[in-house]
Amino acid sequence: MSKALDILVIDDEEVIIDAVIKICALDNYSIDSANNFKTASEKISKNHYSIILCDIMMPDGDGFQILDELNNRNIDSTIIMTTGYSTVENAVKSLYKGAVDFIPKPFTVDELLSSVYRANKYQIIKEKQKLLSLQKNSDELLYVTGPAKYLRLGYSTWICQEREGSVLIGVCDLFIKTIETIQEIEFQENDEEIAQGICCASFKCGNDRIHKILSPISGRIVEVNDNIKNNPNLIEKDPYFEGWIYRVIPANIEYEIKYLIPCSSDRI
Amino acid sequence: MFNKIGFRLIFVVAFTTLIIIGVFAYFNVKSQSSNLISEVERHANQLGETVVSSTRFDMMLNQRDRIQQIINSIGTQPQIRDVRIINKVGEIIYSSDSTNINKMVDKQAESCYACHAEDKPLEQISITERTRIFRVHPDSNRVIGIITPIYNEKSCWQSDCHAHPKDQKVLGVLDVSISLAEVDNAILSSEWKIVGFSIIAIISLGLLIAFFIRRWVSRPVNDLLNGTLQVSQGNLNYTIKEMGDDEIGKLGTSFNNMTNKLAEARMQLFQSDKMASLGRLAAGVAHEINNPLTGVLTYSSFLLKRTKDNPEFQEDLKVIVRETIRSREIVKSLLDFSRQSVPKKSSAHINEIIDKAIGVIDSQLALNKVKILKQTETNLPNFTVDANQIQQVIINLLVNASDAIGKDGGVITILTKQIALAPIGIAQIKKATCPKRHSLIDNDFRIDGLPSLKVKIISGGKEGIAHLDPVYGKHRNHFDIGFKIEKDAKYVCPECSNSIVEQDKLCPICGSPVLSFEISGQGIYEVCASEQSNWERWDYVDSLGLKEYIEIRITDTGSGISKDDLAKIFEPFFSTKGQKGTGLGLAVIWGIIDNHNGTINVESELGKGTTFIIRLPLAQQR
Numbered sequence: 001m002s003k004a005l006d007i008l009v010i011d012d013e014e015v016i017i018d019a020v021i022k023i024c025a026l027d028n029y030s031i032d033s034a035n036n037f038k039t040a041s042e043k044i045s046k047n048h049y050s051i052i053l054c055d056i057m058m059p060d061g062d063g064f065q066i067l068d069e070l071n072n073r074n075i076d077s078t079i080i081m082t083t084g085y086s087t088v089e090n091a092v093k094s095l096y097k098g099a100v101d102f103i104p105k106p107f108t109v110d111e112l113l114s115s116v117y118r119a120n121k122y123q124i125i126k127e128k129q130k131l132l133s134l135q136k137n138s139d140e141l142l143y144v145t146g147p148a149k150y151l152r153l154g155y156s157t158w159i160c161q162e163r164e165g166s167v168l169i170g171v172c173d174l175f176i177k178t179i180e181t182i183q184e185i186e187f188q189e190n191d192e193e194i195a196q197g198i199c200c201a202s203f204k205c206g207n208d209r210i211h212k213i214l215s216p217i218s219g220r221i222v223e224v225n226d227n228i229k230n231n232p233n234l235i236e237k238d239p240y241f242e243g244w245i246y247r248v249i250p251a252n253i254e255y256e257i258k259y260l261i262p263c264s265s266d267r268i
Numbered sequence: 269m270f271n272k273i274g275f276r277l278i279f280v281v282a283f284t285t286l287i288i289i290g291v292f293a294y295f296n297v298k299s300q301s302s303n304l305i306s307e308v309e310r311h312a313n314q315l316g317e318t319v320v321s322s323t324r325f326d327m328m329l330n331q332r333d334r335i336q337q338i339i340n341s342i343g344t345q346p347q348i349r350d351v352r353i354i355n356k357v358g359e360i361i362y363s364s365d366s367t368n369i370n371k372m373v374d375k376q377a378e379s380c381y382a383c384h385a386e387d388k389p390l391e392q393i394s395i396t397e398r399t400r401i402f403r404v405h406p407d408s409n410r411v412i413g414i415i416t417p418i419y420n421e422k423s424c425w426q427s428d429c430h431a432h433p434k435d436q437k438v439l440g441v442l443d444v445s446i447s448l449a450e451v452d453n454a455i456l457s458s459e460w461k462i463v464g465f466s467i468i469a470i471i472s473l474g475l476l477i478a479f480f481i482r483r484w485v486s487r488p489v490n491d492l493l494n495g496t497l498q499v500s501q502g503n504l505n506y507t508i509k510e511m512g513d514d515e516i517g518k519l520g521t522s523f524n525n526m527t528n529k530l531a532e533a534r535m536q537l538f539q540s541d542k543m544a545s546l547g548r549l550a551a552g553v554a555h556e557i558n559n560p561l562t563g564v565l566t567y568s569s570f571l572l573k574r575t576k577d578n579p580e581f582q583e584d585l586k587v588i589v590r591e592t593i594r595s596r597e598i599v600k601s602l603l604d605f606s607r608q609s610v611p612k613k614s615s616a617h618i619n620e621i622i623d624k625a626i627g628v629i630d631s632q633l634a635l636n637k638v639k640i641l642k643q644t645e646t647n648l649p650n651f652t653v654d655a656n657q658i659q660q661v662i663i664n665l666l667v668n669a670s671d672a673i674g675k676d677g678g679v680i681t682i683l684t685k686q687i688a689l690a691p692i693g694i695a696q697i698k699k700a701t702c703p704k705r706h707s708l709i710d711n712d713f714r715i716d717g718l719p720s721l722k723v724k725i726i727s728g729g730k731e732g733i734a735h736l737d738p739v740y741g742k743h744r745n746h747f748d749i750g751f752k753i754e755k756d757a758k759y760v761c762p763e764c765s766n767s768i769v770e771q772d773k774l775c776p777i778c779g780s781p782v783l784s785f786e787i788s789g790q791g792i793y794e795v796c797a798s799e800q801s802n803w804e805r806w807d808y809v810d811s812l813g814l815k816e817y818i819e820i821r822i823t824d825t826g827s828g829i830s831k832d833d834l835a836k837i838f839e840p841f842f843s844t845k846g847q848k849g850t851g852l853g854l855a856v857i858w859g860i861i862d863n864h865n866g867t868i869n870v871e872s873e874l875g876k877g878t879t880f881i882i883r884l885p886l887a888q889q890r
Contacts, residue, residue: 013559019566026573057555084558106562106596108589109569193656251614 007116008049009033010040010066011082012058016105020053023109024116037061041069049077050123051116056083056090067097076126078119082107091197091214092259095154102197102214114209121178122155144173146240146263153196153216153260158240167217167253169200170244171235180205182232187245192221194248196256201245203232213245217256223247273489274481282474289469293462301455308412308451309399315342316416316444319351328423336362349411349447353418355440393417401448410452413445488516495523504531535835536867542839546855554603561599565592604856613864616655618684618818618884619644625662626682629670637677638670644684651818651886657860658884664853665822665880672826672878683821686886688814695740695809697721697793700785702761702768708785710735715744723768723783723797725749727757736783736795740809743802745795759783759797770794777801816886817866823879829872837870 006029009020017033024031032047034040037060044052044066052070056063063081070077081094084105091102100122101115129142152158156175160168176182184204194200200215225244228234235243250256319342326334335353343351343364352363358373398415418439425434432439488511498506507524511517568588575581626633626640633640662682669680700708700721710722713735720735725747732749747753759769759781770784773794780798787793791808829837836842838858861868866884 013563015563016559016566019563019570023566023570026570084555084562105558106565106592108565108593109573112566 005032005047005049006030006120007032007051007053008040008043008047008077010035010037010052010054010058010063012036012055016055020112023112026109027113027116029116029120037065040066044070044075044077045073048075051080051119052077053080053082053116056081056094064094064097067094067099071098076123076130078123078126080115080119088195088197092153092256095156095197095214096259096261100155110210111212114211117209118175118178118211122174125174125177143177144240145266146172148262148264150240150263151216151257151260152263153214157213157216158263159216159260160240160244161253162247165249166222167219167248167250168244169216169246169248171213171239173239176236176239179203179211180207180209182235185228185232185235185245187224187229188221190221190224193251194219194221194246196259216260217248217250218252219248219250221246221248272486274478274486277481277485278474278478281477282470285470285473286466289462289466293459293466297455297459297462300458301451304451304454305401305412305448308446308448309395309414312399312412312414312444312446313395313416315348315446316414316442319444320416320418320442323353328427330427332362339364340366347446347450349445350443351445352443353440354443356436356438361440409447409449411445412448413443416442416444418442484514485516488512488520492516492520492523495520495527499527499530504534532869536862550602554599557599558596561592561595565589565596568592601856613652613654615650616653616658617650618648618658618820619646621653621655621659622662622682622684622820625659625666628659628663629666633666633670633680636670636673636675638673639677639679640666641679641681643681645686648684648686648818649886651884653864653884654860658864661857661860661882662820662822664857668853669822669824669826669878672824672828674826678825678877680825681821681823683819683823685819687817687819687883689817689883690814695806697738697740697785697787697806699788700793701788702764702766703786704761704764704766705786706761706763708761708768709738713746715739715746720746721785722762724760724762724765725753725757726760727751727754733762740793740804740806743804745799747799753798757797769797775801775803777803817883818886820882820884821879822882823877825877828874828876829870829878830874834870834872838868 007020007024009017009031010033011017011020012035014035017035021031021033029051032043032049034043037058040054043049052066054063054066063083067079067081070079079094079099080101080103081090081099082103082105083090091104094102100119103111103115125142132140132142146152146158147160150158150160152172155172158170158172160170162168182203182205186202186204188194188200194215195218196216197214199212201213203211203213205211224246228243228245235245237243319339323335323338326332326338339351339353339362342348348364350363350365350368352360352365352368354373355361360368360371360373363369395414400413401410402413403410418441420432420434420436420439424432424439491508491511495506495508504527506527508520511520568585572582572585572589575585622642622644666680673680698709698719702708708721708723709719710733711719713720713722713733715735715737720738722733722735725732725734728751730751732751734749735746737744758767760767768783768785770782773782774780775782775796775798778796778798778801780796780800782794782803783797785793785795787806787808791806791811793804793806795804796802833842838854842854858868861882861884864884866882868883869881870878871881872878
């Protein structure tokens with residue numbers, strides 16, 4: 001008796017499952033839960049879930065196993081990772097392995113809802129794309145992938161290495177397609193340090209939702225794109241060129257680059 | 269008792285004194301007594317001559333009674349034991365002891381022996397040969413006897429009595445014996461005097477030496493001994509009190525320095541260890557706390573959303589959400605601490621980092637009336653550090669200093685300079701090859717976690733691999749290969765069996781062969797091939813001289829830190845600020861400096877202020 005549900009919450013803490021269920025009910029998602037990997041694994045094979053919200057640290061395994069399992073079994077659920085052990089490595093590693101987002105515990109209602117909102121949109125786009133790929137002669141483009149030499153962190157942000165050693169940072173088109181119209185952007189200032197996997201800017205969108213942007217790389221900001229300050233919509237229009245956000249002097253690019261995915265792999 | 273250094277010294281000195289005074293006294297007494305004897309001898313001789321010349325006239329006149337009378341009167345003198353005249357046939361013709369008169373004397377007897385030893389009697393003999401010293405009985409006093417020959421003269425054979433023929437040379441002898449009792453007594457008393465003097469000299473010298481040895485040697489050595497005992501029992505805070513500026517005093521000072529260094533090193537090691545375990549603890553705690561915090565935060569923010577039309581609840585719920593988010597930040601800082609992330613290093617200048625740090629908290633310092641005095645050396649080179657982390661360290665230290673100064677204001681002095689410390693015990697051999705370029709690094713055998721140097725030893729038909737310490741100056745070599753290494757042992761590369769013994773060179777300490785390792789690009793490392801000595805040389809590292817460090821000193825004029833607290837300030841969760849701080853600041857600072865291979869120390873005096881000393885290596889270890 002297979003069901004199609006919106007969200008599966010995997011967490012070993014009952015209170016968190018309850019809270020997530022309550023919160024997601026606010027936005028009218030249907031929810032299922034599992035408090036260990038075994039049950040989760042059974043439920044995933046039985047039902048289809050659009051979004052899986054998964055704790056990394058579980059008594060009977062770690063969340064990366066679920067990511068690997070889903071990849072192996074070719075299940076196209078969208079994964080959001082959470083953990084109390086919120087180190088940057090965890091965040092970046094889970095994004096590299098195919099999760100769409102990472103929410104460090106403890107989180108607020110708004111943080112969870114905005115992440116679930118994006119994941120939901122992401123899932124819809126992916127499903128649409130699947131349908132489109134079946135209609136062979138369709139030239140409708142749901143989103144634009146990054147230029148070949150760009151590297152991306154998960155599906156959200158990209159970097160472009162410049163000749164001088166500096167790096168441009170921006171937001172991927174797919175990410176923009178999962179959020180509402182950007183109304184306001186909260187930037188960091190020149191000379192501030194940003195770190196890979198840590199929030200480096202936030203977009204305030206319609207419905208008062210705030211989407212946090214995770215930095216794809218660590219370094220020092222040397223320039224903020226003034227054009228998008230004045231005109232946030234530029235990001236939506238030209239996310240890969242005119243819509244860059246920061247110019248950064250990278251601090252440890254040789255190490256961090258191994259968690260970034262080359263955009264060239266997006267082209268078939 | 270004899271195993272005490274003081275006693276041994278006193279014994280040796282007393283013994284030497286005894287010998288010196290003994291030898292001196294022996295020769296002194298001997299020369300004194302021989303002087304006395306020769307004086308007596310001279311006196312006796314004179315007496316003999318006097319008797320002969322005073323009786324001469326009576327002999328001429330052949331007045332025998334008068335001669336006997338003179339001899340009697342001379343013999344009455346107390347010291348004179350006997351005076352007698354013996355004629356040429358050996359008959360005593362005159363004597364102060366009348367019982368002896370007309371007795372015969374044996375020519376072989378002692379008194380006659382000097383002249384009559386040979387067949388024909390001698391006519392002229394020296395004074396010493398005429399003298400004899402003897403005892404009448406073995407237990408009686410010594411006696412000196414002197415013989416004066418009475419020669420024939422013209423008037424003797426021309427005399428009326430014609431008693432003596434002309435051709436006779438010696439008519440008889442006068443024999444005077446004098447008792448030596450007085451002389452012997454004088455010698456004995458002077459011997460006793462010398463013995464007494466010697467005993468007094470030895471005792472007083474011994475006492476004097478004992479006093480100074482106790483003062484200069486025994487007591488300081490005991491203090492040192494006590495100190496080493498204390499240190500061996502683990503009390504590294506023990507200091508030996510000042511002992512003056514002699515060698516032992518200097519030993520004491522260097523002992524104190526050594527224990528200080530040891531305590532410091534142990535502190536750093538202990539801290540390192542504690543940090544690692546606390547890091548794990550903190551990570552675990554953070555994870556466990558984050559789950560319940562998630563419950564609180566989600567429910568409270570959930571309620572906040574649902575009670576938008578109830579401003580009464582809103583206020584209270586906002587407080588809960590705000591405080592939970594604050595807790596979230598605290599846990600995050602705990603995780604930051606536990607992670608002690610690998611520093612992201614780039615080239616930076618310490619003075620610029622300091623200026624930036626000051627810029628961040630300038631206004632806060634001004635508010636507290638804190639003045640910053642910079643004594644930064646301007647020509648310092650750039651060095652590779654995580655500028656952010658170091659800036660964080662300096663900001664934290666400045667905030668701490670400002671807190672210690674309080675509201676009344678004060679001065680914070682920041683000093684930077686370049687210093688050099690010796691590389692011994694730090695430099696590590698990472699690549700070593702034999703002459704055929706085979707690697708001699710053994711990754712499977714590690715000494716203190718570092719890959720060791722290997723060398724194959726062939727001795728007495730057996731072979732084994734010895735492992736040498738890769739850290740220059742630590743000497744933790746492993747030569748125990750299960751058999752005895754003979755003198756003719758071969759030391760070879762395990763791969764190509766080429767000798768790695770340096771030709772024509774022996775260990776300057778124990779004379780064993782010297783092994784030589786080629787360190788690519790860093791010269792040659794030489795080491796003694798025996799456990800007997802710790803000799804080693806790495807000219808390349810020695811020629812680099814001292815390792816360069818940047819030293820940063822931050823001194824405040826604040827309240828200072830008590831000695832008890834000083835030992836704990838780098839411990840996580842230790843705080844003197846009560847509710848204000850988390851107690852992680854200095855622990856995090858320590859972790860950052862440790863990650864940079866640097867050291868941080870603190871000196872403080874209550875009421876006067878505190879100095880933090882940070883040393884960061886100029887060239888990071890490759």
